Amino acid sequence: MARLHEHEGKRLLQEAGIAIPRGRVASQPEEAAAIAQEIVAPVMVKIQAWITGRASVGGIKRAATPAEAEAAARSLLGMQAQGFTVTQVLVEEQLDVAQEFYAGVIVDDREQAPLVMFSSVGGTGIEEIAAQHPQQVAHRHVDIAFGLQDYQARDLVRRTGIHGKLQRQLGALLVKLYQTARRYEARSAEINPLVLTGDGKLYAADCRITVDDYAVFRHPELGIAIAREYNRPPTRLEKLAYQVEADDYRGTFYFIQMAQDFQKGAGYIGFHGAGGGGSMMSMDAILRQGYKVATFVDTSGNPPASKVYRAAKIVLAVGPIDGYFGSGSGVASQEQFYSARGLFKAFLEEQVDVPIVIRLGGNAEDKAVEILESLNGRIPAPVEGYKKDDSPDFCAQRLDTLIKEAAQQPPRPRTQPQHPAPQRPYSFATVTGGTVTLDHAVCATCESKICIQACARHILTLNEAGLPVLNIPLDEAARGKCVECLACEVDCLLYGAGGGHVDLPLPDVD
Amino acid sequence: MSILIDRTKRVLVQGITGREGQSRTRLMRGYGTQVVAGVTPGRGGQTVEGVPVFDTVTEAWEHVGPIDISVLFIPAPLVKSAALEAIDAGVKLLVIVPDRVPIYDVLTIARRAKETGARFIGPNTLGVLSPGQGVLGMIGGRAAAAKSWFFPGPVGISSRSGGITTSMAYYLARAGIGATTLVHVGGDAVVGLPHPDVMLEFERDPETKAVVMFGEIGTSQEERVADLIASGAFTKPLIAYIGGKAAQSGTRFSHAGAIVEGGRGTYAGKVARLREVGATVVEEFMELPQATKRVLASL
Numbered sequence: 088m089a090r091l092h093e094h095e096g097k098r099l100l101q102e103a104g105i106a107i108p109r110g111r112v113a114s115q116p117e118e119a120a121a122i123a124q125e126i127v128a129p130v131m132v133k134i135q136a137w138i139t140g141r142a143s144v145g146g147i148k149r150a151a152t153p154a155e156a157e158a159a160a161r162s163l164l165g166m167q168a169q170g171f172t173v174t175q176v177l178v179e180e181q182l183d184v185a186q187e188f189y190a191g192v193i194v195d196d197r198e199q200a201p202l203v204m205f206s207s208v209g210g211t212g213i214e215e216i217a218a219q220h221p222q223q224v225a226h227r228h229v230d231i232a233f234g235l236q237d238y239q240a241r242d243l244v245r246r247t248g249i250h251g252k253l254q255r256q257l258g259a260l261l262v263k264l265y266q267t268a269r270r271y272e273a274r275s276a277e278i279n280p281l282v283l284t285g286d287g288k289l290y291a292a293d294c295r296i297t298v299d300d301y302a303v304f305r306h307p308e309l310g311i312a313i314a315r316e317y318n319r320p321p322t323r324l325e326k327l328a329y330q331v332e333a334d335d336y337r338g339t340f341y342f343i344q345m346a347q348d349f350q351k352g353a354g355y356i357g358f359h360g361a362g363g364g365g366s367m368m369s370m371d372a373i374l375r376q377g378y379k380v381a382t383f384v385d386t387s388g389n390p391p392a393s394k395v396y397r398a399a400k401i402v403l404a405v406g407p408i409d410g411y412f413g414s415g416s417g418v419a420s421q422e423q424f425y426s427a428r429g430l431f432k433a434f435l436e437e438q439v440d441v442p443i444v445i446r447l448g449g450n451a452e453d454k455a456v457e458i459l460e461s462l463n464g465r466i467p468a469p470v471e472g473y474k475k476d477d478s479p480d481f482c483a484q485r486l487d488t489l490i491k492e493a494a495q496q497p498p499r500p501r502t503q504p505q506h507p508a509p510q511r512p513y514s515f516a517t518v519t520g521g522t523v524t525l526d527h528a529v530c531a532t533c534e535s536k537i538c539i540q541a542c543a544r545h546i547l548t549l550n551e552a553g554l555p556v557l558n559i560p561l562d563e564a565a566r567g568k569c570v571e572c573l574a575c576e577v578d579c580l581l582y583g584a585g586g587g588h589v590d591l592p593l594p595d596v597d
Numbered sequence: 598m599s600i601l602i603d604r605t606k607r608v609l610v611q612g613i614t615g616r617e618g619q620s621r622t623r624l625m626r627g628y629g630t631q632v633v634a635g636v637t638p639g640r641g642g643q644t645v646e647g648v649p650v651f652d653t654v655t656e657a658w659e660h661v662g663p664i665d666i667s668v669l670f671i672p673a674p675l676v677k678s679a680a681l682e683a684i685d686a687g688v689k690l691l692v693i694v695p696d697r698v699p700i701y702d703v704l705t706i707a708r709r710a711k712e713t714g715a716r717f718i719g720p721n722t723l724g725v726l727s728p729g730q731g732v733l734g735m736i737g738g739r740a741a742a743a744k745s746w747f748f749p750g751p752v753g754i755s756s757r758s759g760g761i762t763t764s765m766a767y768y769l770a771r772a773g774i775g776a777t778t779l780v781h782v783g784g785d786a787v788v789g790l791p792h793p794d795v796m797l798e799f800e801r802d803p804e805t806k807a808v809v810m811f812g813e814i815g816t817s818q819e820e821r822v823a824d825l826i827a828s829g830a831f832t833k834p835l836i837a838y839i840g841g842k843a844a845q846s847g848t849r850f851s852h853a854g855a856i857v858e859g860g861r862g863t864y865a866g867k868v869a870r871l872r873e874v875g876a877t878v879v880e881e882f883m884e885l886p887q888a889t890k891r892v893l894a895s896l
Contacts, residue, residue, distance in 0.1 A: 199707035364758020416760025420738035
């Protein structure tokens, strides 16, 4: 889920008419001093980080003067908070706190409706307070067709024992909070603490908003670069992976980098799953063998071969892994040779020299395993493919055995695959910015013409000269009729003359 | 017998002219599902796999007669509108295959469904399959594969993972155990027909003697199944595996989630609660067939 920083969430609350403390973010200590100068009052200096319990890690400081604010910002900027570097602090006025409350909206899976919550006690440890003092917490579901009505919100507040003007103020605030959550499609939106000041005003002193990943596309105004749940900024490879996913709606590619800067021999495996449940189960199997995973990847939902190829290229860029493990549910409904081709192309290009075990069970598994195991002899690494009757644990054990055997043997030589410049290139573009090139000089020597029958969409045909060409207009191929099945490269290499090549660039990030 | 889908059900495919719509219509028809019509706005008058295509669901209904179920192969941003269209036309069961459907769209669909007495499976579901009867969605991928992998028998299957739905049924079949119906409830946080609702369906089906369930960390679906067992609403033997034991616990629920769920959603909590009410929970996925055999033998 895409989390917003405190200052971003507060901006949305302010738009909705909820008061927030005066202040701004600073990324330099001098800026913090200037903001404190403008406010002309004691300030809070708070790290902007997606972690809970910022106060307990020393991420929140009080400052009485601009000089103190500058010093506080200097100590906080650059600090490490759960493995990520703080680059911004929020400098805002200290509130004259008379009372603290809690207000929140979440999506409740059980009732399939938004749930609004109010607690007459707020602040840190709200879960414990709620457990110990249930009478101080009230919640109700919202009919999404009508929204939260003012009387409903006031009654919610009333149930916690609050009356009079304050009840009306809090009721109105809850309605605004619900409207903010609804407008920005928040999985959760919370104000904790919600502060009542000495002069009787309500302020959102802190704010946590998490936007539904699947709705981020409808909210470009939020400027969310990556709609994924991380408790740290994404790595370069995560940005790259996200861009691959964003550029291609076919199938799903989910990528988390689990390790950085690790050494060869440290037991890190490039893990590449397929399907949520099957991936988790397969990751458990590799962890049980005593390894760690450098990546958690899921390519599923019938992705094209090109997407699996790009995923594998990104996994291989993660660092010096000791092995590559691919395994999903084991009985996939999709035809598995597309994934096999994507993996084949990536492993061949990268000349992988660490053992590879891939469990490719499901539709057309025989063909998939045959393609994959054709890598043996073409790359330095041993490659084993398995089918639906092989368990994840068995496959993980095979990888362990291969890794141990490899450690006993001298490294095998790499043979960079030759890509001689095509003599008679016939090219067309693909939907994700790729290029298919068939070298008709090679095609002329090919007897099988395997590309014609292996092409997933049958968009190739033999021309009068007996050479493969598109049987649809070039622009139709580029709009997606060519589904990037990679048959005209992989099957051509294995069963034809090897005249086909598909160039699939990775997107540019940074 | 079976639940949700059988030979008698008349099925509509929304998004029938798309890449997935076309190929899964072939699967469904090949497996025996009665696909009576398809809908793609602006494509009325065409046919796909011999199935007539209409512009709207109401038009399809007027031409082919009552429709029991609609299966949606629609891009995620358009799912809400398509689902509301089917519900308003009178369809009482929807199968929403696509993933990445925005959650407030799902809440809106759920709201309208409750109001009209309709139900939906998914979103993000592989579908439903009753061996020898019919399939909704994409379980099995190809009719020939689905026919060779699954056969009728005494076990109901419910799963939160699509791939696991298929593999669980396959590994049970290999151990000689057939199924009444396979249900993939969907992989998202909010789904229309979660595990507890599927259990109640299996409870009513006389042919289902036991249920095998694949649960996962997060949400309270498995705990609510335990509640149904405790209250006597679900009385058949349950064999379960919960995925995500080794998953990173770094992802924290919001405060609000913690307040409402009060500790629900964890691996340990789900396993303990299910065992407390007498369910069989296996530690390893591959133990499911043997555990199920033992439970069936004791009946």
